[in-house]
Amino acid sequence: xxxxxxxxxxxxxxxxxxxxxxxxxxxxxxxxxxxxxxxxxxxxxxxxxxxxxxxxxxxxxxxxxxxxxxxxxxxxxxxxxxxxxxxxxxxxxxxxxxxxxxxxxxxx
Amino acid sequence: xxxxxxxxxxxxxxxxxxxxxxxxxxxxxxxxxxxxxxxxxxxxxxxxxxxxxxxxxxxxxxxxxxxxxxxxxxxxxxxxxxxxxxxxxxxxxxxxxxxxxxxxxxxx
DNA sequence: AGACTCAATCGCCTATCGGCGATAGACGAT
DNA sequence: ATCGTCTATCGCCGATAGGCGATTGAGTCT
Numbered sequence: 001x002x003x004x005x006x007x008x009x010x011x012x013x014x015x016x017x018x019x020x021x022x023x024x025x026x027x028x029x030x031x032x033x034x035x036x037x038x039x040x041x042x043x044x045x046x047x048x049x050x051x052x053x054x055x056x057x058x059x060x061x062x063x064x065x066x067x068x069x070x071x072x073x074x075x076x077x078x079x080x081x082x083x084x085x086x087x088x089x090x091x092x093x094x095x096x097x098x099x100x101x102x103x104x105x106x107x108x
Numbered sequence: 109x110x111x112x113x114x115x116x117x118x119x120x121x122x123x124x125x126x127x128x129x130x131x132x133x134x135x136x137x138x139x140x141x142x143x144x145x146x147x148x149x150x151x152x153x154x155x156x157x158x159x160x161x162x163x164x165x166x167x168x169x170x171x172x173x174x175x176x177x178x179x180x181x182x183x184x185x186x187x188x189x190x191x192x193x194x195x196x197x198x199x200x201x202x203x204x205x206x207x208x209x210x211x212x213x214x215x216x
Numbered sequence: 217a218g219a220c221t222c223a224a225t226c227g228c229c230t231a232t233c234g235g236c237g238a239t240a241g242a243c244g245a246t
Numbered sequence: 247a248t249c250g251t252c253t254a255t256c257g258c259c260g261a262t263a264g265g266c267g268a269t270t271g272a273g274t275c276t
Contacts, residue, residue: 003155004156010131013131014134017126018129021126022122023121026113026203029200030113030118030204042252047111050236051235051237052253053236053238054234074252075251075253076243085200089201091199092195092197095134098138130263148223159265160223160224161223162264163223164225180273182222185223185224
């Protein structure tokens, strides 16, 4: 009775949800979305009140699933929400229906 | 510049997503959903191939957010998907819009 | 009562996570 | 070239998560 969702798909789903499984990352995402313009790490650090290295790490996790996009601007790097990924972010219904998970590294 | 999503809301969102942030739990949820009938722990253990204690722990996490419901039947316990929670499970758009998070312990 | 079954809990171990400070690398300005 | 600024990475730490076996508790059936 091995009729399980294949592990790779399950892993992909899990990595999507893991990106938002931390309250600080949820706050960062909402913050980036509300101020619609691209924002530097320094601004985000000031907003969330954590160490720069910590924020940088969270941003790395968010960019790894393309949920947030980066754009180098001089010495700074501007982060902004990937609206396409907001749309393709999996829902619980997707999981329940066993739909193939949207690739976290593709064009979404 | 403290205009952040309040921590409690962020935490609630995070706990929702953390429930599906593990591939085994994704598989369990999809398995429960596909076989629409309530299933015992033993059946789920046989399906996922992990120790009974491990599966029990995963089911506890899933029931804590009411994503999965339990019903004692004799000495067994039958688990099944909470369709209401499938519907109210937060989307990325909810986070981005800063909508109040659905309470994970309420009636959904 | 006693034996059996099913599932939750406990204790332990390892791996990962989230936080930090310190360091390193890239770039603009002087 | 040098300095200052910005951000990524590294190393460390405590806490949490996921895995397991063993035990306990609750329920059924003789």
